[in-house]
Amino acid sequence: MSDKIKVTIDRDECILCGACWADCPEVFEEGSDAGLSQVVLAYQVGGDSAVGEVPVDLEDCVTTAAEGCPVGIIHVGDAG
Numbered sequence: 001m002s003d004k005i006k007v008t009i010d011r012d013e014c015i016l017c018g019a020c021w022a023d024c025p026e027v028f029e030e031g032s033d034a035g036l037s038q039v040v041l042a043y044q045v046g047g048d049s050a051v052g053e054v055p056v057d058l059e060d061c062v063t064t065a066a067e068g069c070p071v072g073i074i075h076v077g078d079a080g
């Protein structure tokens with residue numbers, strides 16, 4: 001059981017609706033490149049803005065964001 005939650009975003013398919021960074025600004029933000037959603041720098045893994053590992057106490061936050069994404073491109077899972 002990991003104490004981190006893995007989060008990935010299929011950024012190429014982001015439609016810039018803004019729901020995820022409204023629902024969970026602790027983890028998601030508008031990207032500085034094309035404005036696509038990205039994982040905030042503090043939780044990025046390997047400098048990849050599409051991949052993050054977040055503390056378990058943010059699980060509800062990222063799950064809410066994942067469920068609220070209208071195109072279903074936020075994935076949440078045990079980081080192992």
Ligand code: SF4
Nearest residue numbers: 014015017018020069
């Ligand atoms: S909720 Fe989904 S589509 Fe909307 S900004 Fe976030 S990742 Fe992009």
